[in-house]
Amino acid sequence: MSKTDPGHYFEDFRLGQTLHHATPRTVTPGDVALYNALYxxxxxxxxSDEFARACGLELAPVDPLLAFHMVFGKTVPDISLNAIANLGYAEGLFLDAVYPGDTLTAVSEVIGLKENSNRKTGVVYVRTTGVNQRGRAVLRYVRWVMVRKRDEAAPIPEQATPTLAPAVAAGDLVLPRGIDFSRYDFALAGAPHAFEDYAVGEKIDHVDGMCVEEAEHQLATRLYQNTAKVHFNQYERAKDPTGRRLVYGGVVISTAKALSFNGLQNAGMILGINAGRHVNPYFAGATVFAWSEVLDKADLGPCGALRLRLVATKDRPCADFPDKDETGAYPGEVILDFDYWAAVPKRG
Amino acid sequence: MSKTDPGHYFEDFRLGQTLHHATPRTVTPGDVALYNALYxxxxxxxxSDEFARACGLELAPVDPLLAFHMVFGKTVPDISLNAIANLGYAEGLFLDAVYPGDTLTAVSEVIGLKENSNRKTGVVYVRTTGVNQRGRAVLRYVRWVMVRKRDEAAPIPEQATPTLAPAVAAGDLVLPRGIDFSRYDFALAGAPHAFEDYAVGEKIDHVDGMCVEEAEHQLATRLYQNTAKVHFNQYERAKDPTGRRLVYGGVVISTAKALSFNGLQNAGMILGINAGRHVNPYFAGATVFAWSEVLDKADLGPCGALRLRLVATKDRPCADFPDKDETGAYPGEVILDFDYWAAVPKRG
Amino acid sequence: MSKTDPGHYFEDFRLGQTLHHATPRTVTPGDVALYNALYxxxxxxxxSDEFARACGLELAPVDPLLAFHMVFGKTVPDISLNAIANLGYAEGLFLDAVYPGDTLTAVSEVIGLKENSNRKTGVVYVRTTGVNQRGRAVLRYVRWVMVRKRDEAAPIPEQATPTLAPAVAAGDLVLPRGIDFSRYDFALAGAPHAFEDYAVGEKIDHVDGMCVEEAEHQLATRLYQNTAKVHFNQYERAKDPTGRRLVYGGVVISTAKALSFNGLQNAGMILGINAGRHVNPYFAGATVFAWSEVLDKADLGPCGALRLRLVATKDRPCADFPDKDETGAYPGEVILDFDYWAAVPKRG
Structure with missing residues (x-):
């Protein structure tokens, strides 16, 4: 038997199958520093540890997206090494804060399988859970990817397409344990805008633009131990019509989320992922811009939550909020449509 | 009201105004590792923690320039988002060592305002103080920047140009608390040169050259949470005659300071910044060289201090000490003229 | 006397000479994060700290190659600043695990000197030891480099070529103190392959390819405080026929070692370096591939050790195991031939 891991092909997956992913990962202040430097x-x-303590936490938690990318990275060798495309995310919940020193592992359940009519590929749906060293789930999400078949003729015994919620219900959102925004310092955080100041339907152009270099997305993606070949193997990618390494979609999400500070200064803490699609590929060297739309609001008691749509573009400022058209088709410059819940403090 | 921060324009500043800058920042060993990797x-x-302990400190402090860049970064959204040029630094003092785990905030006072005769821009002078989690000032400096006016016709009620000291007086320098160079290991530090070995007027070519890549200056500048658009937004910069992202001047300072090890091996600890100017822009890809001149010496008792002029160039070795001419004009290859005080151990 | 360190020329070395290298270095979680992001x-x-604890260690040790690069880096200013080529490694032993928080220093003994017949250069052999803050040797290796003479006419008083072992004897290998693989979780580690599953002569194509960017190798090499000019000084390198900065060989070793996970998932822990040669230069932008061959096996009692040959190529996949020919000549695409021992758990 070859000791090299070929990854799973579509016919290797089974409905209900549980995959325990390899390489546990201790998150450190070094990872956080790199996350800051990258985005x-x-x-x-x-x-700030001090700011976090003033909000009831023991120290600054890592950005939920850093935890997400690390958990995602673990699933790649088992789920998407032979993927053609990462099609979407849904039902994402951040269940507990992750702190430097925590060790993450990941497990996935196959919840859907749908062969494509060409019989060359199929769509795999997995629900992935990230677990910390105390066995506690810290995040959970569904993603679906299009995966190649090894053998076109291979039969797929059981198929099913899962029914996924169009959005996480506000009642299912979980705040980081201990969090208390009653002493939240809006000025120190950079803006006075509280939960009450955002209106459903409001759109915000985040103005700033950020270029991502090849070295940067590679550093990020390796940091997450995400091994997908398309991000690193230029020799192979040179044969692709684009000739380019593809940037890991998570880099686009984190870049756009960091840009969203300008307008959503108090909405850093992602609580849930409702939906997400990488609607066009992003290659290094283009400048990422972003805008957001407030889709919904929910009063969680101790704080509010905004349901936000984060749209990112490449080489296209967002003053006019570039968007899909009435047929659902996106302009070529739009690269991300990401729908999430974030915690936002209420006015004191 | 827009929730996007447009930054301040020249007419928004008032003499005596105090600006409390956003985003407190806990400095970590990860930031230090990145600083090392970047420069x-x-x-x-x-x-080395061990070396620092042998010098009376609890552990290795972070490079004073890392603390400086982090404090500087906080001021950018309020001071220089609409700046055309960062004109200079003066009266910089490092008041206490910063250690991993410390959390920095920053506050600035507007100490000067001078509208330019074209009425389109003005010069803003601020004195910025970096403060740690114990409320203790760790560094303080003056910088002045040329800032755009939003509205040419806007009147500027009160103007004044501050009188700035040509250099920090040696008597004002503050050594990191507890520092004791009596057991300083010159061999382990890399060179035998003590305070006594340096002569005023002495020039040192630092010989080595260091290229900075786009990814590197972006990583550095984001690490400092410095958001100035010129460093990241290639789409916008493509419209500039240079067509290039501008490298944050602090990257040039830190690169040149790291190069200065070769000749100033025992003068790593900056105590004060007398003056500093980015005399020509630096773009990624050029190789940075540097030379130093000993401008002054001061015996601080437990150790000495050297007043050093650090001159950096691009694509121009410094064996012949490229410098400004008698009219004060700099060759195009000179990018930095930085005047600072550094602690240097005396011979045992 | 110039305060700039010119480095040693061949005639400056003496047989038996001991060189205490400068700049002690505390290894931190930040260094580990960068190592992960770079490779x-x-x-x-x-x-994972948790995984390491389950294997009897106090927390996750740093990758032995990170410790190696840091020790190596310290030797560069004294040994190889004027080197033309890094010719080889031998007799490398990792004597104790290095943990975040440890401080490393390095000392080298000159064990061989051989002037070349052209009298312009000579080969210097050094045995370098990395020592931690408790004075304990953590690694030791021999390397030899070709170094320029300052003065062709300078006589070389004493010359000798050391006899080096073709490989480290398995009996000399030292396991990290406390390590215990009896509860080793193969599934969590990513593959079921135990010591018993590897056969001498077995070859493994590691399949994946990794491109290294200029920014990446510079970040790595600076992190190791390795100052060799060829890696950073593009202005100078532009005069070289290649016109390119040369990537530090250690970057190639670590890149290839990380790629080797795919097939050697449980052989991460290097115990010894038998031999190593950078057989062709590597420049940024090419994609690194790698394959391994099992050269030998040794039962160390609590675990096994595999003697592995790691061959890396540039822009050349390794499905057919590109190798030197019968005359010992390497194809131009082969960049590394590295022979090492790694610990591998036995089946429970």
């Missing part, structure tokens, strides 16, 4: 986030709660 | 400094005191 | 290793033992 430049400025959300106070994840930037 | 390659080899000064023993900031490289 | 993407996925070996469980160095990735």
């Amino acid at each position: 430049g986030p400025r959300f106070a709660l994840t930037s | 390659g400094p080899r000064f023993a005191l900031t490289s | 993407g290793p996925r070996f469980a033992l160095t990735s």
Whole structure:
């Protein structure tokens, strides 16, 4: 038997199958520093131990997206090594804060399998859970990917397409344990805008633009131990029509989220992922811009939550909020449509 | 009201105004590792906890320039988002060592305002103080920047140009608390040169050259949470005559300071900034060289201090000490003229 | 006397000479994070504190190669600043695990000197020892480099070529103190392959390819405080026929070692370096591939050890195991031939 891991092909998956992913990972202050250097986030709660303590936490938690990328990275060798495309995310919940020193592992359940009519590929749906060293789930999400078949003729015994919630219900959101925004320092956090100040339907252009270099997305993606070949193997990618390494979609999400500080200064803490699609590929060297739309609001008691749509573009400022058209088709410059819940403090 | 921060324009500043800058930042060993990876400094005191302990400190302090860049970064959204040029630094003092685990905030006072005769821009002078989690000032400096006016016709009620000291007086320098160079290990630090070995007027070519890549200056500048658009937004910069992202001047300072190890091996610890100017822009890809001149010496009792002029160039070795001419004009290859005080151990 | 360190020329070395290298270095979680971001290793033992504890260690040790590069880096200013080529490694032993928080220093003994017949250069052999803050040797290795003479006419008083072992004897290998693989979790580590599953002569194509960017190798090499000019000084390198900065060989070793996870998932822990040669230069932008051959096996009692040959190529996949020919000549695409021992758990 070859000791090299070929990854799973579509016919290797089974409905209900559980995959325990390899390489447990201790998150450290070094990872956080790299996350900061790679994206430049400025959300106070994840930037300062003192600010976090004033909000009831023991120290600054890591950005939920860093935890997400690390858990995601673990699933790649088992789920998407032979993937053609990462199709979407849904039902994402951040269940507990992750702190430097925590060790993450990941497990996935196959919840859907749908062969494509060409019989060359199929769509695999997995529900992945990230677990910390105390056995506690810290995040959970569904993603679906299009995966190649090894053998076109291979039969797929059981198929099913899961029914996924269009959005996480506000009642299912979980705040980081101990969090208390009653002493939240809006000025120190960079803006006075509280939960009450955002209106459903409001759109915000985040103005700033950020270029991502090849070295940067590679550093990020390796940090997450995400091994997908398309991000690193230029020799192979040179044969692709684009000729380029593809940037891991998570880099786009984190870049756009960091840009969103400008307008959503107090909405750093992602609580849930409702939906997400990488609607066009992003290659290094283009400048990422972003805008957001407030889709919904929910009063969680101790704080509010905003349901936000984060749209990112490449080489296209967002003053006019570039968007899909009435047929659902996106302009070529739009690269991300990401729908999430974030905690936002209420006015004191 | 827009929730996007447009930054301040010249007419928004008032003499005596105090600006409390956003995003407190806990400095971590991860930030230090990135600082090392970005510049390659080899000064023993900031490289080794053991060496630092032998010098009376609890552990290795972070490079004073890392603390400086972090404090500087916080001021950018309020001071220089709409700046055309960062004109200079003066009266910089490092008041206490910063250690991993410390959390920095920053506050600035507007100490000068001078509208330019074209009425389109003005010069803003601020005195910025970095403060740690114990409320203790760790560094303080003056910088002045040329800032755009939003509205040419806007009147500027009160103007004044501050009188700035040409250099920090040696008597004002503050050594890191507890520091004791009596057991300083010159061999381990890399060179035998003590305070006594340096002569006023002495020039040192630092010989080595260091190229900075786009990814590197972006990583550095984001690490400092410095959001100035010129460093990241290639889409916008493509419209500039240079067509290039501008490298944050602090990257040039830190690169040149790291190069200065070769000749100033025991002068790593900056105590004060007398003056500093980015005399020409630096773009990624050029190789940075540097030379130093000993401008002054001061015996601080437990150790000495050298007043040093650090001149950096791009694509121009410094064996012949490229410098401004008698009219004060700099050759195009000179990018930095930085005047600072550094602690240097005396011979045992 | 110039305060700039010119490095040693061949005639400056003496047989038996001891060189205490400068700049002690505390290894931190930040260094580990950068190591992960730069190479993407996925070996469980160095990735997870929990996994390491389950294997009897106090926390995850740093990758032995990170310790090696840091020790190596210290020797560069004294040994190889004027080197033309790094010719080889031998007799490398990792004597104790290095943990975040440890401080490393390095000392070298000159064990061989051989002037070349052209009298312009000579080969210097040094045995270097890395020592931690408790004075304990953590690693030791021999390397030899070709160094320029300052003065062709300078006589070389004493010359000798050391006799080096073709490989480290298995009996000399030292396991990290406390290590215990009896509860080793193969599934969590990513593969079921135990010591018993590897056969002498077995070859493994590691399949994946990894491109290294200029920014990446510079970040790595500066992190190790390795100052060799060829890696950073593009202005100078532009005069070389290649016109390119040369990538530090250690970057190639670590990149290839990280790639080797795919097939050697449980052989992350290097115990010894038998031999190593950078057989062709590597420049940024090419994609690194690698394959391994099992050269020998040794039962160390509590675990096994595999003697592995790691061959890396540039822009050349390794499905057909590109290798030297019968005359010992390497194809131009082969960049590394590295022979080492690694610990591998036995089946429970």
